[in-house]
Amino acid sequence: MEFLELINFYVIPGIVLGSIYALGAVGITLIFAILRYAHLAHGDLATLGAFIALAVVTGLGVSPLLALPIAIIATAAVAVGIDKVFYEHLRERPKIVTVMASLGIALMIRAVVQVVWGVDTETYSRGIVRPENYFGLRIRDREILTFIAMIVLVGGLQLFLTRSKWGKAMRAMSDNPNLALLSGIDNKKVVMLTWIIAGGLCAASGVFLGLNTELKSMMGWQMLLPMFAAAILGGVGRIEGAVLGGLIVGIAEELSVLVIPSEYKAAMAFAILLFMLLVRPTGLLKGKVL
């Protein structure tokens, strides 16, 4: 096979898919680092974000990109609300209780999406978009947009975590929760910030998946495993690791089609997840061990 063909048909779609996974994986890794549990409703929260954007696109007649900020804010608010109504009451219980509760939340969110928007496949815009040709590289505008948006959002988060007082407080809480409390850092505010960020990134992940493929009520749930694989591959608690992990899982999934039937594409993420947990549970960038 020709090199350009490999890039055009496998690597570029892999990077786009990987960017979408990365947006979700960053939230998963952040929740792991600060709240110390696996949040299984992460995928369905992304679905909700995608459909909220759809409502804005069809309701106001604007482009998905303009709908994105609204979807981010709305989904962040939903995430904070879910935490207040459900997870907050389970904080003192064993973590597995919250993990199971988040599975229930996932089903609830999906049910709401199915009741409001139905179970049919939807799209933000009809018609086929032809890729532009850049010296033989065939890339669609929305693909460039997805990648750039991911870099901007994650880069912004990284700046927030390293430069701002509350960002540093989040890192402190992840690093040493007891000492953070002894320093007088308000645990509740840090938790709320975590949900605002994770919820917002979830919405972005869902909107870009919808933009590059189509909207289905199961779209987020099907992303959950690859997003977890990405977070663990990169190293739990590592933002840049989640991005790296997301890109690797996305590209690996696309490339796997060359050797295994495409129906088994999703098994690739599972294989990466298992392999990392067995061989190097701290991930590529040395994160926490769960």
Add this chain to the structure above:
Amino acid sequence: MTALLSMEGITGGYGDADILEDVSLHVDPDEIVVIVGPNGAGKSTAMKSVFGLLTIRAGRMLFDGDDITVWAPNRIVQRGICYVPQVDNIFREMSIHENLEMGGFLKKGDLSAAYDRVYTLFPDLKERRKTLAGSLSGGQRQMVAMGRALMLDPKLLLLDEPTAGLSPKYMEQIFQICRDVRDTGVAILLVEQHAKQALAFADRGYVLAAGKNRHEGSGADLLADREVAEMFLGG
């Protein structure tokens, strides 16, 4: 002179079991007070009781005119007591400077005076302010931990075994820093396992055994006390 901190007949522990039984002690302003005693005597527990980290069933805790017996830790921090735990007392994945910044988290406005104070006490830290705290040696970590606690300008500093696991050279350095800190007007209450050295350097000491007060006095008096020597100091 009225005591800065006075612990009056404290009985309490974690959950249902009482570890401390009727423990009383006080710390005056500008004073270094050490608690010594055999392992399991409740030394660290006595210190944690000041900070509202255990269930107190009897007695009361007075600090600078307030009854702080049932206060939450963050309120106690704001009132002027900072606590340095024995282990896990730094943010490993943050730089020295960020550790200090987190120490001053509750302070409103400019922190530069507080940074100056801490960096004057620990010049070594200033040179390495961008270094990750987790990559430092044990003695330097202890300095970061103390620096973090000093950022809020406390009136009283609680140190839980600050010299545990340190070489004699660093132990001497930590003690010297404690004196320097006291000379800036901060009282210190510390728990020590190196009883001899600690009693020699502290202004006053308490000997705790099996969760009860056994002896108290100036460091020199306690060192000279035959019973104390036989019980805890290995003759």
